[in-house]
Amino acid sequence: MTITSEKHHAKFLLAILVGAILLTFAGRGSAQEKIRLSYSALSPSTAFLWIPKEKGFFKKHGLEVEILLIESGSLTSQALASGEIGIADNAGAPAIISNASGSGETIIMGLVNSLAYNIVATKQVKDFADLKNRRIGVSRIGSSSHAAVAIGLDHFKLDAKRDNITYVQSGTMTTRIAGLRAGSIDATVVDPGFVPFLASEGFKDLGYLGKFGIPYQHESLDSSKAYLAKHRGTALNAVKGIIEGIAFIAQERNAAEVKRVLRKYLKFEEQAKIDDAYTSLRGYALDIRKPYPTDEGVDSLIKFLAKFDPKVASVTVKDVVDSSLVAELDKSGFIDAVYKEAAQGK
DSSP, rough: OOOOHHHHHHHHHHHHHHHHHHHHHHHHHHSEEEEEEEEOOGGGGGGGHHHHTTTHHHHHTTTTEEEEOOOOOHHHHHHHTSSSSSSSEEEHEEEHHHHHTOEEEOOOOOOOEEEEEEEOOTTTTTTTGGGTEEEEEEESSSSHHHHHHHHHHHTTTTOOOTTEEEEEEEOSHHHHHEEEEEEESSEEOEEEEEEEHHTTOEEEEEEEEGGGGGGOOEEEEEHHHHHHHHHHHHHHHHHHHHHHHHHHHHHHGGGGHHHHHHHHHHHHSSSHHHHHHHHHHHHHHHHHHOOOOOHHHHHHHHHHHHHTTTGGGGGOOOHOOOHHHHHHHHTTTHHHHHHHHTTOOO
């Protein structure tokens, strides 16, 4: 073989080697399935998505995840129905309303299975009974925040019509808090993580509704029947990643890392706010070791929402809830194994 032919031969072998390397990396890239996830409110509990993203739990299960903020439960439902996103962290109410309209939106996982709101009011309001003749801010009529207030008031034997309580459509939690500060509303519901700094400003915390045992599906992981039919495996892997994230949050040894993620996404500057958000989040995590949706909570929401939307009256829990992904991971031993590894610091 001549020197020239040897050079050509070496170039040929090098080309094959480079091609093989490129194919290998291309194969690795294609192994990561792409999925869009979204969340509808900026609150500590949304870390159930942020932590799996930050800690690589989604990637571990073969997913390349894009996480979007769609700051509206109803718009989130529309994005699910259109296929723009595959899975969403959403409130229970918009999921039910959307399902009633034929979207096929389905609750596949319970993230916060209690009425996880505090009612915060101006200092002129003494207690729950003193909410009579007051203005209460909700995002909009028929929303999750409206349902939470109404179901909470019912628990305390209050009725908006009889007791002259006015619901004011005030938008997101941030704008509702602004309404409190401006005096345009007398009370509203907020995530528990926001209570300490509101109290420091002189507002009155009337109490955490979750402690009263009121059935309520506050926050859930949703998909659509159409998406699950085509991408059940992808959805299952997303649920795996989120369960690993919940287990990570539940371990107190991970507090510093969880707080770092909360600071990054919530953009809180004060350490006290981060600490309060973490306490709230970890409490949720400890409550949902096996994150089945709550049938009783969904049924409670259906009954409430049917008062405003006749279509909802025909919806049943079975129409909305699909616990099969969580059940599969539970029966296979996956969930128990994740918590065992988390406890061991693996």
